[in-house]
Amino acid sequence: MTRIAVIGLVGRSLFFEVPRFHSGGETIHASGIHEEWGGKGFNQAVAAARQGAQVAFLGAVAAPDVKPLGEFCAKEGIRAALVAKKTPTACAAIMTDGTGETRVTVYPGAELDAEDVDKGFYEKVATADILLLNNEVPETVNLRASEIAVESGVRIVFNPAPARPLADALKDRVALWTPNEFEEAELGDVPGEVVATLGKKGCRIRSTGEVIPAPAVQSVDSTGAGDTFNAVLAVRLAEGECLRDACIAANAAAAQSVAFKYVMPSVPRRPRLRLAK
Ligand code: RIB
Secondary structure (H helix, E strand, C coil): CCEEEEECCCEEEEEEECCCCCCCCCCCCCCEEEEEEECHHHHHHHHHHHCCCEEEEEEEEEHHHHHHHHHHHHHHCEEEEEEEECCCCEEEEEEECCCECEEEEEECCCCCCHHHHHHHCHHHHHCCCEEEEECCCCHHHHHHHHHHHHHCCCEEEEECCCCCCCCHHHHCCCCEECCEHHHHHHHCCCCCEEEEECHHHCEEECCCCCEECCCCCCCCECCCHHHHHHHHHHHHHHCCCCHHHHHHHHHHHHHHHHCCCCCCCCCCCCCCCCCCC
């Protein structure tokens, strides 16, 4: 069983289904509302666990949320290291218009510190096949986690979302970047490989220039599609698949996820093949 370590933000995602997005000063009534646990890193952890990997997740929440979130992680088969903080749990307001377009605002809330990586997650990073990181945690956390990973020979897949300037030390440690097109432009030249996600067009491998197309689907809600893509890519690479085959599988999973509303109900589960006797 492959081992994936994920570090990231975790919090509440509040979905508001709107007929269209606001103009300045406008009030719009939502036709639907939905709450679930979310966060790019958390979504990636759920998606990787649903692919059959052994997943360890490090995240921070307000103390009262440790128990309920821990119970959810246990149900998903995720080995969660949840750090209780005095600040409120993160929260994202996600507006969706039913066509796959979204507007997301994230309050980062309870944040990890670099010390949290060493205190309760060192071994999980050091023994992982792949470490999944993203920009929804302080860079000090990613710097410490990536240092442990490199010392232990663990590959790092880094989703540079949301875009922000990155330390050169971090850039030198990452084997594979997975930006969207905007984030790719912000990322610039980096030593590792880059797989840029292109939404319904699939993804592009920077070193070869090849575009790997995604299956055509009717998009309903694209929230979390990138997280599903990252998780499936990491699991397949950890299983030894080549980058191109891993991209094909990641595209298919992300395409499946946008066909349904919200994230938790739409993150796909890998079919459990029962080989004929
Ligand atoms: O990538 C989608 C995620 O980004 C949502 O779950 C929301 O919480 C934001 O963190």
